[in-house]
Amino acid sequence: QSVLTQPPSVSGASGQRVTISCTGTSSNIGAGYDVHWYQQIPGRAPKLLMYANNNRPAGVPERFSGSKSGTSASLAITGLQGEDEADYYCQTYDSSLSAVVFGGGTKLTVL
Amino acid sequence: QVQLVESGGGLVKPGGSLRLSCAASEFPFDDYYMSWVRQAPGKGLDWVAYISSGGITINYAASVKGRFTISRDNAKNSLYLQMNSLRAEDTAIYYCARYDMGYGAPVVDHWGQGTLVTVSS
Numbered sequence: 001q002s003v004l005t006q007p008p009s010v011s012g013a014s015g016q017r018v019t020i021s022c023t024g025t026s027s028n029i030g031a032g033y034d035v036h037w038y039q040q041i042p043g044r045a046p047k048l049l050m051y052a053n054n055n056r057p058a059g060v061p062e063r064f065s066g067s068k069s070g071t072s073a074s075l076a077i078t079g080l081q082g083e084d085e086a087d088y089y090c091q092t093y094d095s096s097l098s099a100v101v102f103g104g105g106t107k108l109t110v111l
Numbered sequence: 112q113v114q115l116v117e118s119g120g121g122l123v124k125p126g127g128s129l130r131l132s133c134a135a136s137e138f139p140f141d142d143y144y145m146s147w148v149r150q151a152p153g154k155g156l157d158w159v160a161y162i163s164s165g166g167i168t169i170n171y172a173a174s175v176k177g178r179f180t181i182s183r184d185n186a187k188n189s190l191y192l193q194m195n196s197l198r199a200e201d202t203a204i205y206y207c208a209r210y211d212m213g214y215g216a217p218v219v220d221h222w223g224q225g226t227l228v229t230v231s232s
Contacts, residue, residue, distance in 0.1 A: 034214045034215035046206070051218045087155075102155060
């Protein structure tokens with residue numbers, strides 16, 4: 001069981017908007033640690049998608065955005081495209097565990 | 112273009128040992144924290160260990176502490192993971208990862224392609 005909780009799956013029609021939640025506790029997200037997001041296309045290595053809550057690395061489309069509030073964070077994707085089908089993971093640091101922690105991952109299906 | 116190339120994976124029996132290597136290039140290796148992250152078949156990402164740029168600060172996940180040892184050789188631009196007393200549940204793709212420590216939590220800004228470790232009799 002992951003320290004950070006994500007929905008196992010989300011789906012949306014092409015062109016629509018979806019959000020993926022990442023729920024933590026007072027020892028990780030709630031403690032003020034930044035949240036990062038990774039995208040992993042099946043069979044490939046993960047790729048950094050969003051860092052420090054709401055910052056996109058170069059090359060990541062503006063359709064992707066992130067936010068953080070309290071003990072949770074969210075990744076939003078607008079204008080869904082077929083190429084967005086992938087697994088998405090949130091990640092932060094947990095001070096009680098003294099460990100880097102990942103969410104369990106969310107599989108995005110574009111209908 | 113940052114490159115991280117893992118090697119050393121393979122099939123090993125329970126209780127056995129394996130040493131993974133990661134060759135880094137195209138960036139100042141000794142300026143960066145490095146990490147190993149694994150992914151069991153069909154499962155999510157699982158942080159294993161990280162090591163500071165100079166090799167002084169090291170941290171392990173509880174699941175591998177006492178069995179795995181992370182190390183680095185900055186002269187060779189290489190990261191290592193010595194894995195002992197391997198268990199079936201250690202079966203996974205092991206990714207070499209570069210950390211950016213400039214934020215309020217370590218972030219992996221570059222990943223290797225991974226090397227598969229299978230623990231089975």
